[in-house]
Amino acid sequence: MNVLFLYTGGTIGMVGTPRGLEPGGDVEAEIASLLRDRPDLTTGFARFEHLIDSSDATPEDWQRIVDRLRAHRDEHDAFVVLHGTDTLAHSAAAASYALAGFGKPVVFTGAQVPFGMPGSDAPDNVRGAVEAVADAAIGRAVFFDGELIAGTRATKSSALDRHGFTSPHPAPAAERPAPDLGVPLAPYRRHDIAVVTAVPGMTAERFRHLTSPAPDAVLLRGYGLGVGPSGEPGFTRVIEDLNSGGTPVVVLSQSQRSRIDLERYAAGRALLDAGAIGAADMTFEAAYTKLCFLLSQDLPAADLPTWLHTDLAGELTLQAEPVATALG
Structure with missing residues (x-):
């Protein structure tokens, strides 16, 4: 060898x-x-x-x-x-x-x-x-x-x-076929991706300042299965404004082992209704680099959620295991 x-x-x-x-x-x-x-x-x-x-x-x-x-x-x-x-x-x-x-x-x-x-x-x-x-x-x-x-x-x-x-979600380290993105594969380049960690007491004003001017994408590190301070006045409006301006907001969990489900809790549903995209069970590293990879391909913005939820290299669990009842 x-x-x-x-x-x-x-x-x-x-x-x-x-x-x-x-x-x-x-x-x-x-x-x-x-x-x-x-x-x-x-x-x-x-x-x-x-x-x-x-x-x-x-x-x-x-x-x-x-x-x-x-x-x-x-x-x-x-x-x-x-x-x-x-x-x-x-x-x-x-x-x-x-x-x-x-x-x-x-x-x-x-x-x-x-x-x-x-x-x-x-x-x-x-x-x-x-x-x-x-x-x-x-x-x-x-x-x-x-x-x-x-x-x-x-x-x-x-x-x-x-x-x-x-590995929070172990998966086989196996060879995988190349995905067909519909465009010639372009090299990695830098992108302005804002990483925001939700904390108790974070205001909508602070969230807006952290994402102004609007970056290429936002990774919002929420809690548990995908919730954040959506009850804070104006917080979801920031997501709406980013989304309407073409900046995707992707929700991750601060928990090392989690799987984002924005429909499970009302506090997550509010983020979903504002236009946020759940990162499923991707690690932070996998989600960040996947965003860089997809943004580097200059795909249509409307296609980004589909590709984020498409398993390209084993980063997503396609057949998800049942989630135990979570205690918030």
Whole structure:
């Protein structure tokens, strides 16, 4: 098996500097040493020209990953992307949408502690990722601390221990056919997406200020199964105005494990009636990157709700499990 490692930066290859940890370690040498007992493997190594701390990652960086993988697709059997953990789940989801139908395994991994430092989890994560990509049926996925997670289902849950990622709604990390959007696939580009977290006492005036001037889209992080302060005077009017101006408002939950149902409670129904769109059971990372992906395609605005509710890369549970009676 021939595996290409794409190193983008992040903790896995960081070294100490007077400013703190920064990318700069010899990750290629570390991997060669780590896998010297695997004569069945041949490996290639590529890296970003300018390594990044993943907290600086942008949609253009997602596209750099996608472009690199496409450029090397025919040369290798499988791919491991070495990425900083802060936005690893975003990049894995972004690659999942853009590389649906890619036909070869791509696994993202990283580390909480760099190569060469005491207690480093880098060796275990790299070895695990290599074992994962040996399965040709794998699509886009995240491997971390012994767990393989579908690329659109991972969320970072800890910065303090080795188990950095979880999956609120596990799904198979399987290859999926490319969706037909009806337009040629366009690259990722930046979009002005406002992320607003509902809090007790938030006023409609504050909500309006947070979304003025009108962004390209709004992600409203509400509560539970999809409710927000809809009883606050003027709150739903802000959603109505955004919607009528062509800015979609997508409702997520602050609960890590949830499935938005805007028809279940009156407080959610009011958001729906104002024009909000429920994000079903997508993680925050999957919903944000999906919005970026869809907006980058310049689809008609009227089609956006349909595509948000269409499973493109395993980000949605199509056959939803029953929801237990929720206590608000």
